[in-house]
Amino acid sequence: MKKRLMILLFCLAGMVSAKAQQDAQFSQYIFNGLYINPAYAGYRGVWNANAFYRNQWSGFPGGPKTVSVALDGVARDGKYGLGLNISNDEIGLQGTSSLYASYAFRIPVGAEENDRTFSIGISAGFLQNRIKVGDYDPTDPTDGDPTLYNSLRTKFTPDARIGVFYSTNRFFAGLSADNLISQAYDAKKDPGNIFTERKIHMYATVGGLLPLSEAIQLKPSILIKEDFAGPTSLDINAFVLINKILWIGAGYRTAVFNKELIQNDLKKSGAVIGMAEVFIGQKIRLGYAYEYTTNVVGMGGYPTNEISISYFFIHPKAKMLSPRYF
Numbered sequence: 001m002k003k004r005l006m007i008l009l010f011c012l013a014g015m016v017s018a019k020a021q022q023d024a025q026f027s028q029y030i031f032n033g034l035y036i037n038p039a040y041a042g043y044r045g046v047w048n049a050n051a052f053y054r055n056q057w058s059g060f061p062g063g064p065k066t067v068s069v070a071l072d073g074v075a076r077d078g079k080y081g082l083g084l085n086i087s088n089d090e091i092g093l094q095g096t097s098s099l100y101a102s103y104a105f106r107i108p109v110g111a112e113e114n115d116r117t118f119s120i121g122i123s124a125g126f127l128q129n130r131i132k133v134g135d136y137d138p139t140d141p142t143d144g145d146p147t148l149y150n151s152l153r154t155k156f157t158p159d160a161r162i163g164v165f166y167s168t169n170r171f172f173a174g175l176s177a178d179n180l181i182s183q184a185y186d187a188k189k190d191p192g193n194i195f196t197e198r199k200i201h202m203y204a205t206v207g208g209l210l211p212l213s214e215a216i217q218l219k220p221s222i223l224i225k226e227d228f229a230g231p232t233s234l235d236i237n238a239f240v241l242i243n244k245i246l247w248i249g250a251g252y253r254t255a256v257f258n259k260e261l262i263q264n265d266l267k268k269s270g271a272v273i274g275m276a277e278v279f280i281g282q283k284i285r286l287g288y289a290y291e292y293t294t295n296v297v298g299m300g301g302y303p304t305n306e307i308s309i310s311y312f313f314i315h316p317k318a319k320m321l322s323p324r325y326f
């Protein structure tokens with residue numbers, strides 16, 4: 001029974017995440033920019049730390065669970081951005097941990113008072129893939145798998161990411177790619193390797209800020225995720241900012257642009273998202289997202305919960321570029 005649940009889980013992961021779950025996804029991606037784009041490092045103009053925990057399909061056996069911790073800030077009077085990102089992703093019997101160090105070269109565009117910056121970033125790090133073989137009982141003929149027990153159980157892979165990011169006080173856009181080295185490394189067919197070959201993933205983000213009144217502002221954003229194999233994933237989000245303290249948002253995730261290897265009659269996966277963020281003073285942000293899976297039979301009873309927290313190390317003389325907006 002457990003083996004059947006695990007098989008079902010892997011099938012659902014490929015359908016719903018639209019990325020084969022190789023890269024974890026976050027509903028509150030707008031506050032976790034370093035995870036998808038190294039050029040985001042230093043954007044806020046001050047050092048800050050972010051932590052995220054995502055429990056996808058809560059209550060489903062082996063459902064994906066992701067933890068991400070990031071630290072980034074500026075150096076040399078804001079000319080450079082530096083960052084460090086650590087994450088761990090668990091799904092069924094598989095686990096992936098990663099560590100990346102990021103560097104971004106930040107170029108002011110136009111007059112300094114315009115706060116327009118174009119950044120070019122690069123990350124270097126490694127991935128650790130593993131199989132939790134201990135969760136299977138080798139004496140159970142319905143549970144044991146000789147291939148699993150005789151295969152490679154842990155694998156370390158070097159990797160790199162690149163990206164560009166442009167931002168003003170009321171607009172941002174970014175483009176990035178990861179798995180640049182791991183994809184080539186996985187192409188070498190190691191004996192006993194049963195881990196899925198990682199694909200290059202590209203991310204495109206764009207968003208802005210629209211003042212509706214003195215106290216209320218609207219912040220729409222779009223995230224496109226492409227792995228050139230499965231369906232392209234599209235996230236459409238919008239937040240209403242109230243007095244620069246409370247954010248209330250909603251989003252929708254869907255799959256678009258089916259590829260040749262995907263059946264045309266398959267239902268497009270999707271998710272409806274509700275989010276809330278609150279800022280405590282100038283230094284702390286608390287966030288929560290609730291996600292409901294659509295178009296997948298039987299998964300409506302397994303919601304996704306995501307919590308996050310940010311802390312800003314604000315110096316009295318530090319210059320901060322709209323840290324609460326993007």
